[in-house]
Amino acid sequence: MGKTFAEKILALKSGKESISIGEIVTVSPDAVMSHDNAAAISKKFKQIGVNKVIHPERIVIPLDHCVPAATEKYALNHKVIREFVQEQGIKNFYDINTGVCHQVLPEKGHTLPGTLVLGSDSHTTTYGAFGAFAAGIGRSEVASIWATGKIWLKVPETIKINIEGEIPKGVYPKDIILYIIGDLGADGALYKAVEFSGKVVRDMSVGGRMTLCNMAAEMGAKIGYVEPDEKSIQWLASRTEKEYKIVKSDADAEFERIIDYDISGLEPQIACPHTVDNVKPVSDVMGTKINQALIGTCTNGRIEDLKIASDILQGKKISRNVRLLVFPASMEVFAEAMEKGIFQELVKSGAVIMNPGCGPCLGAHEGVLAPGEVCLSTANRNFKGRMGCKEAKVYLASPATVAASSLYGEITDVRRCLK
Amino acid sequence: MIIKGKVWKYGDNVNTDVIFPGKYTYTITEPEEMAKHALEDLDSNFTKEVKKGDVIVAGRNFGCGSSREQAATCLKYAGVGAIVAKSFARIFFRNSINQGLLVIQCKEAVENISSDEIITIDFEKGKLSCKKGIFNFPPLSESVLGILNDGGLIPHTRRILGIK
Ligand code: SF4
Numbered sequence: 001m002g003k004t005f006a007e008k009i010l011a012l013k014s015g016k017e018s019i020s021i022g023e024i025v026t027v028s029p030d031a032v033m034s035h036d037n038a039a040a041i042s043k044k045f046k047q048i049g050v051n052k053v054i055h056p057e058r059i060v061i062p063l064d065h066c067v068p069a070a071t072e073k074y075a076l077n078h079k080v081i082r083e084f085v086q087e088q089g090i091k092n093f094y095d096i097n098t099g100v101c102h103q104v105l106p107e108k109g110h111t112l113p114g115t116l117v118l119g120s121d122s123h124t125t126t127y128g129a130f131g132a133f134a135a136g137i138g139r140s141e142v143a144s145i146w147a148t149g150k151i152w153l154k155v156p157e158t159i160k161i162n163i164e165g166e167i168p169k170g171v172y173p174k175d176i177i178l179y180i181i182g183d184l185g186a187d188g189a190l191y192k193a194v195e196f197s198g199k200v201v202r203d204m205s206v207g208g209r210m211t212l213c214n215m216a217a218e219m220g221a222k223i224g225y226v227e228p229d230e231k232s233i234q235w236l237a238s239r240t241e242k243e244y245k246i247v248k249s250d251a252d253a254e255f256e257r258i259i260d261y262d263i264s265g266l267e268p269q270i271a272c273p274h275t276v277d278n279v280k281p282v283s284d285v286m287g288t289k290i291n292q293a294l295i296g297t298c299t300n301g302r303i304e305d306l307k308i309a310s311d312i313l314q315g316k317k318i319s320r321n322v323r324l325l326v327f328p329a330s331m332e333v334f335a336e337a338m339e340k341g342i343f344q345e346l347v348k349s350g351a352v353i354m355n356p357g358c359g360p361c362l363g364a365h366e367g368v369l370a371p372g373e374v375c376l377s378t379a380n381r382n383f384k385g386r387m388g389c390k391e392a393k394v395y396l397a398s399p400a401t402v403a404a405s406s407l408y409g410e411i412t413d414v415r416r417c418l419k
Numbered sequence: 420m421i422i423k424g425k426v427w428k429y430g431d432n433v434n435t436d437v438i439f440p441g442k443y444t445y446t447i448t449e450p451e452e453m454a455k456h457a458l459e460d461l462d463s464n465f466t467k468e469v470k471k472g473d474v475i476v477a478g479r480n481f482g483c484g485s486s487r488e489q490a491a492t493c494l495k496y497a498g499v500g501a502i503v504a505k506s507f508a509r510i511f512f513r514n515s516i517n518q519g520l521l522v523i524q525c526k527e528a529v530e531n532i533s534s535d536e537i538i539t540i541d542f543e544k545g546k547l548s549c550k551k552g553i554f555n556f557p558p559l560s561e562s563v564l565g566i567l568n569d570g571g572l573i574p575h576t577r578r579i580l581g582i583k
Pocket of ligand 1: 065100101102121123297299357358361362379380
């Protein structure tokens with residue numbers, strides 16, 4: 001019987017010939033990511049009582065969660081991190097002019113096929129889009145890896161999700177993953193590895209695959225995974241000189257479940273307050289008034305997302321009742337959006353362009369909500385209080401739906417704006 | 420380890436944002452301070468009335484969402500003796516163990532426990548007693564127990580590295 005990607009890579013990284021599902025193995029990750037929480041982690045690291053991190057070259061730290069610092073506390077937090085990376089000789093440090101961690105790590109070549117990447121952030125699953133085994137862990141665990149280079153992981157079962165059919169007009173990778181989460185539920189893939197496959201995934205851009213893997217976390221998955229192909233290899237080619245070996249599931253691998261979706265009839269999807277699996281077709285919530293629209297975050301702040309939005313908004317003005325905030329996921333995306341004239345279009349339509357970073361996604365700064373307000377966002381989470389106010393509501397949708405809705409000041413079927 | 424306490428019962432998918440709001444993740448750094456905001460956006464009575472050793476009993480996927488460890492830390496420092504749930508989100512489960520907070524997965528028990536009753540948990544024996552009877556839960560794997568017994572991952576790592 002063949003093995004899944006997850007089984008193969010954990011065997012490889014634990015140095016074992018073969019391992020079985022449910023087994024607990026000790027592994028050495030190739031890269032370990034932390035962001036603004038690196039300050040708290042450095043405190044825990046010092047509690048362990050080790051002076052030097054064991055593998056400085058494997059540590060990656062982008063600052064993104066509250067950049068530039070909104071308050072003295074955040075500023076101090078960043079200062080502690082800058083001093084720590086200096087002191088420890090950590091080269092892969094990306095200051096506030098780089099971008100959101102889950103965009104930055106792939107861009108800087110830290111998420112190669114066949115590698116094991118762990119991060120103190122739940123959406124670390126994003127890197128599975130490149131064929132890495134990438135999972136979220138906690139802060140103490142990162143501190144412990146800094147000290148020992150090792151950690152325990154349980155070998156997960158794998159759910160294979162086949163996505164077939166023709167993508168209908170107005171439907172994007174975000175709609176597809178929202179639909180799947182709505183169908184399987186917030187714990188539909190709890191503890192499991194999720195392998196996305198099928199024609200739709202093969203045809204999808206690398207950015208779209210990142211959106212799928214990013215949101216796999218929202219159904220409880222340990223990792224998301226897409227088998228590397230020409231497209232992802234090409235994407236990485238200019239970003240790394242390191243050698244890597246692709247690891248993929250055997251043709252006769254045993255999956256816990258195989259789920260087939262045909263998305264040919266799908267309409268744009270919306271995740272309604274206050275859970276990500278509360279997903280409805282747009283026709284059910286059309287007309288819901290919105291106060292703020294947000295395009296960005298690690299889920300949908302890539303160049304193609306901004307392009308789709310600017311195409312929809314081109315030559316038009318957003319509603320007077322809406323603030324449209326645009327957060328490019330990284331400085332690379334920012335630069336490209338400038339070059340391509342995307343920002344000009346967005347600004348002419350009334351958008352506010354922000355610096356790369358998480359922005360108000362986690363309710364820290366730069367556009368938090370007031371009681372009673374409604375935000376339509378391209379982010380991955382709509383929990384109560386997520387955007388800083390528990391009496392506000394957050395709906396999630398694709399960048400296209402968010403752009404279209406900002407024109408009308410209410411949740412809108414994007415197909416009405418497409419030729 | 421024997422835990423005896425009053426039950427705080429909640430539903431499915433209690434997420435980390437309602438356990439410990441994101442807006443505090445970088446502004447509050449001391450565990451005692453974190454405890455004052457535990458479950459703030461879910462149950463405003465919790466921090467006012469919780470007593471040391473009380474037990475949270477919840478449905479499926481407890482702790483889903485963010486990887487923030489403070490979600491486990493704030494509950495521990497609020498005095499929570501254990502969490503019993505139908506299932507746990509995986510990072511929350513790890514974080515709890517790493518903070519030395521007992522987590523017990525037992526669907527049957529959850530279905531039979533009511534809010535406010537006093538329950539007793541014998542962690543080593545894997546037994547939970549409540550008004551409706553006694554329920555057994557499976558022991559944790561050895562490597563995980565090792566971390567709990569050392570009082571969490573940081574002390575555990577110290578022990579592994581031979582640091583006194
Ligand atoms: S953009 Fe939002 S979901 Fe993504 S890493 Fe930042 S806070 Fe987390």
